[in-house]
Structure formats: C-alpha cells, structure tokens
Amino acid sequence: MPRHAAASMTPRETAIAIRGLRKAFGGQPVYSGFDLDVKRGDILGIFGPNGCGKSTLINMAAGLLPKDGGEILYDGREVSEIRVGYVFQNYREALFPWRRAADNIRYPLRRMGLPKAQVEARLTALAERFRVRFDLNRYPYELSGGQQQLVSIMRALAVEPEVLFLDEPFSALDFETTLALRDLLQRVLKDLGITTLLVSHDLEESIVLSDRLLMLTRRPTTVADDVPIVLPWPRAAAALASPDFMALKARCLDVFQRAVAA
Ligand SMILES: Nc1ncnc2c1ncn2[C@@H]1O[C@H](COP(=O)(O)OP(=O)(O)O)[C@@H](O)[C@H]1O
Ligand SMILES: [Mg+2]
Incomplete structure (x- = not known):
C-alpha cells in the first residue's frame, strides 16, 4: 500500500491539494479518483511508464488541459488565480524563435505589465543565479540545446511562480548537459524554495532531483509507491554512488518491477 506522506501535513504546509481527480480519453480512464497533497517548497518527482498519464497530470495541474472531474487547489485557489511556470520537454518548440533569448525571458514579464527597470533587474538576477556565460542577446537557433532549455527554465522562473x-525537461539533451542542468536547477529551486512538480522517465534523475517521488502504475493510474527521498542537498553527480542513493534506487526498482511494469 502506498504511504501517504500528505496525511500528517497541516493545511498551511500544503501547497497543492488534488481530490477525486478524473480524466479519460475516448472513454479510457487515465485517472479515476486520484488524490495528492504536495508540501510547500517540495520538489515532487513523478515517475512512471510511458503513457501512464504523467504529462496529463501536470498539464491538468498547470491548467493547460481540462479535467473531467475533481479539484486541484493551490491554497484553496484555482490554478488560474496563481502564477505558475511551465517547462516543456521539447525546448525547440518552447521558445519563440523570432525573439532573442533575453526577449523570450522578458516576454511574460512585459505581459504582466512589469516596469522596464524591474524586467531588467529580474533578467540580470536570473542570469546570475544560473551563472549564464553565453550571450542572451542571441536567437534560440544560435544556442545549444542545453542553453535553450536553460532559457526556457529562466523564462518559467522569471514570473516568480508559486509552482513550477x-x-x-532534460530528455532531449545529452548526458553531460543533463548533469550540468540538473546541478543548476536543484540549486536554484532549493534556494528559492519553489514548489515543483517534475516529470521524468529516468529513475536516477527522479531520485536525484526530488524531495519525494511518486511512482505511478500503468493506467488506470494509481500510486504504486510514495517515496520520501531523504538525501542531503545539493546532490552532485557523486551522490549517485552513495549507499543511501543505491538503497533508494533498489527500492524504487523493486516497486517498478512488481507494481508498475506488472
Ligand atoms: N489528447 C489526447 N487524446 C487522446 N489520448 C490521449 C491524449 N493525451 C494523452 N492521451 C493518452 O493518455 C495516456 C497518458 O498520456 P500522457 O499523460 O501523455 O502519458 P505520459 O506523459 O505518462 O507518457 C496515454 O495512453 C495517451 O495515449
Ligand atoms: Mg509525457
């Protein structure tokens, strides 16, 4: 039975509360009565087999896809009432190709009506936070895949979202770039304390980047396991070889083989 880490949370600690969520495509249920609580400031990893409904879940949570029933509340508010950031898998389609990288990041801030000085201040702060060494005045096509995905992440964080x-985010990138971006992302998310839902189909990545890992079954989707990832931050590449990490990975692989791939 999955253990519900949410059971002991006070309302104030809960950033996201999902109750009785339902979604079907063409009469085939993906979710039928799905519940989840996410703690403020946590990075919740969502791991599961292809097609189990990971994207469907976060797209509904982000307000990009309508749900059939149930509720997803942020401190009692609908997603339309809060600021969210979203980073897509495919960085090539995510950025506006006709806008320079910096203008991609400025775009949501201008839409919010932020004064120019504040827009520039946020851009500068983000570039420092992410230790950007490349020229943000370049166009996306002039940047590497990793640089483009970094720009997407900066754009998502520029609005100072309550939830990311x-x-x-790294599945289209090479391994070296992925490791570098994982390091940067975890540092920034932990510095800012942003509540994050991170979908991955890479088990190691899910463990390395999560405070808590939700392992989903095949559809109709349920929670196969709800694993607290109690490892110190930051988690450098070397953490992948620590005994605690290996033990968590063994547990998750076991769950995957018994419940998920069954
Ligand atoms: N717009 C859609 N129309 C019909 N079926 C869909 C649609 N989006 C997703 N599905 C189906 O719902 C299931 C879950 O999809 P998805 O959330 O994308 O899975 P995951 O991200 O876990 O790989 C899959 O079987 C997929 O084929
Ligand atoms: Mg997906």
Missing part, C-alpha cells in the same frame, strides 16, 4: 511544472 517541468515535463521531462
């Missing part, structure tokens, strides 16, 4: 959604 990331859908397999």
Whole structure:
C-alpha cells in the first residue's frame, strides 16, 4: 500500500491539494479518483511508464488541459488565480524563435505589465543565479540545446511562480548537459524554495532531483509507491554512488518491477 506522506501535513504546509481527480480519453480512464497533497517548497518527482498519464497530470495541474472531474487547489485557489511556470520537454518548440533569448525571458514579464527597470533587474538576477556565460542577446537557433532549455527554465522562473511544472525537461539533451542542468536547477529551486512538480522517465534523475517521488502504475493510474527521498542537498553527480542513493534506487526498482511494469 502506498504511504501517504500528505496525511500528517497541516493545511498551511500544503501547497497543492488534488481530490477525486478524473480524466479519460475516448472513454479510457487515465485517472479515476486520484488524490495528492504536495508540501510547500517540495520538489515532487513523478515517475512512471510511458503513457501512464504523467504529462496529463501536470498539464491538468498547470491548467493547460481540462479535467473531467475533481479539484486541484493551490491554497484553496484555482490554478488560474496563481502564477505558475511551465517547462516543456521539447525546448525547440518552447521558445519563440523570432525573439532573442533575453526577449523570450522578458516576454511574460512585459505581459504582466512589469516596469522596464524591474524586467531588467529580474533578467540580470536570473542570469546570475544560473551563472549564464553565453550571450542572451542571441536567437534560440544560435544556442545549444542545453542553453535553450536553460532559457526556457529562466523564462518559467522569471514570473516568480508559486509552482513550477517541468515535463521531462532534460530528455532531449545529452548526458553531460543533463548533469550540468540538473546541478543548476536543484540549486536554484532549493534556494528559492519553489514548489515543483517534475516529470521524468529516468529513475536516477527522479531520485536525484526530488524531495519525494511518486511512482505511478500503468493506467488506470494509481500510486504504486510514495517515496520520501531523504538525501542531503545539493546532490552532485557523486551522490549517485552513495549507499543511501543505491538503497533508494533498489527500492524504487523493486516497486517498478512488481507494481508498475506488472
Ligand atoms: N489528447 C489526447 N487524446 C487522446 N489520448 C490521449 C491524449 N493525451 C494523452 N492521451 C493518452 O493518455 C495516456 C497518458 O498520456 P500522457 O499523460 O501523455 O502519458 P505520459 O506523459 O505518462 O507518457 C496515454 O495512453 C495517451 O495515449
Ligand atoms: Mg509525457
């Protein structure tokens, strides 16, 4: 039975509360009565087999996809009432190709009506936070995949979201770039304390980047396991070899083989 880490949370600690969530495509249920609480400031990893409904879940949570029933509340508010950031899997389609990288990041801030000086201040602060060494005045096509995805992440964080959604953000990148971006992202998210839902189909990545890992079954989707990832931050690449990490990975692999792949 999954253990519900949420049971002991006070309302104030809960950033996201999902109750009785339902979604079907063409009469085939993906979710039928799904509940979840996410603690403020936590990075919740969502791991599961292809097609189990990971993207569907965060797209509904982010307000990009309508749900059939149930509720997803942020401190009692609908997603339309809060600021969210979203990072897509495919960085090539995520950025406006006709806008310079910096203008991609400025775009949501201008839409919010932020004064120019504040827009520039946020841009500068983000570039420092992410230790950007490349020229943000370049166009997306002039940047590497990793640089483009970094720009997407900066754009998502520029609005100072209450919740950040990331859908397999590194899956289109090479391993070296992925490791570098994982390091940067975890540092920034932990510094800012942003509540994050991170979808991944890479088990190691899910463990390395999460405070808590939700392992989903095949559809109709339920929680196969709800694993607290109690490892110190930051988690450098070397953490992948620590005994605690290996033990967590063994547990998750076991769950995957018994419940998920069954
Ligand atoms: N717009 C859609 N129309 C019909 N079926 C869909 C649609 N979006 C997703 N699905 C189906 O719902 C299931 C879950 O999809 P998805 O959330 O994208 O899975 P995951 O992200 O876990 O790989 C899959 O079986 C997929 O084929
Ligand atoms: Mg997906």
